[in-house]
């Protein structure tokens with residue numbers, strides 16, 4: 001059989017070298033599941049540091065059945081189960097804060113809305129004691145310890161990446177080398193040398209569209225979201241309850257829907273306040289806007305006296321990051337049409353931490369065995385954009 005002399009030697013020897021571009025949760029999970037297959041070596045290229053972006057600053061909330069009724073259902077269900085087995089394998093409870101949680105939906109009135117409505121009905125017996133804000137209203141349970149859980153996203157990503165034993169290179173992927181319709185290597189910015197590859201995985205989150213191979217087919221935009229991390233003075237009082245709030249800052253104002261995740265470390269993570277914004281080149285330069293951060297502090301202090309900044313809760317982080325979003329709201333997982341051995345995994349929006357494991361496991365099967373058995377990847381194929389572009393005459 002004739003082979004191109006420029007293919008890496010591993011291709012000829014039967015073992016495979018796969019280059020994963022991007023060290024977020026999707027890249028880390030893909031590297032881990034690839035590494036579990038025989039005769040495979042993995043290199044991860046990350047332009048900043050692993051989990052520096054959304055994968056380190058997310059909430060880490062996991063839900064079994066919240067994606068039911070749509071194409072993401074099987075991905076989410078498989079991933080929720082994989083999270084449990086990964087936690088068993090890596091002692092996730094100790095190592096990266098995996099635990100089951102009870103999840104509540106809690107309407108919270110701002111003081112202005114409460115005084116204008118004259119309503120004074122506080123809480124319900126579903127609310128844990130630490131949710132002691134006078135304006136919290138009766139809660140509804142929306143997840144049980146069987147159906148909802150959490151991880152610390154940065155620690156989870158780092159654990160999987162280190163378990164993959166991948167070689168991690170710090171560098172910015174500039175181009176994918178394509179020869180005779182096959183991806184054969186990766187070139188880094190400022191470096192002429194090619195990193196040879198039998199297959200390339202592009203897991204670049206909201207930076208995906210910066211590679212022309214991707215932007216020629218589909219776009220990935222970034223939605224900026226803010227978060228704060230607090231350490232209450234009495235962490236033992238905070239129970240494992242995840243809260244999905246609805247909060248109206250002023251009468252007639254738009255409802256906000258922040259989320260509150262106490263962590264086993266004693267810290268409490270609160271996120272929300274999303275908006276369209278330009279994704280900056282450097283992930284480390286992403287900072288939160290003062291107004292949004294202040295609003296999260298205000299909401300935290302309204303929900304619980306334990307979360308009032310400075311007086312009783314130390315501020316650990318005030319930050320922002322970008323959700324990677326596609327035009328049709330679905331992740332893109334699969335081989336790029338017209339470029340053999342070049343795979344993409346992105347667009348996980350607000351469920352990337354949940355769906356990282358099943359994405360990585362399915363992609364590893366597709367790359368090395370030709371077909372995914374963990375999850376049917378058809379709904380996520382990049383080829384759907386070819387049909388769309390043809391339909392639109394682009």
Ligand SMILES: Cc1cc2nc3c(=O)[nH]c(=O)nc-3n(C[C@H](O)[C@H](O)[C@H](O)COP(=O)(O)OP(=O)(O)OC[C@H]3O[C@@H](n4cnc5c(N)ncnc54)[C@H](O)[C@@H]3O)c2cc1C
Pocket residue numbers: 021022023024025026027045046047048049050051052053054055056057058059060061062171172173174203204205206207224225226227271272283321322323324345346347348349350351352353354355
């Ligand atoms: C506030 C907030 C809360 C969230 N909460 C949850 C949650 O509770 N549960 C959940 O399931 N999901 C949650 N998410 C969503 C989740 O964080 C994302 O879906 C997920 O992190 C995306 O992972 P990723 O690996 O695709 O992208 P990223 O984490 O953005 O990683 C992409 C990586 O690629 C690198 N990179 C970019 N360009 C290059 C290049 N040219 N060369 C080399 N490297 C490059 C970047 O430096 C970055 O490290 C949340 C997101 C936000 C913003």
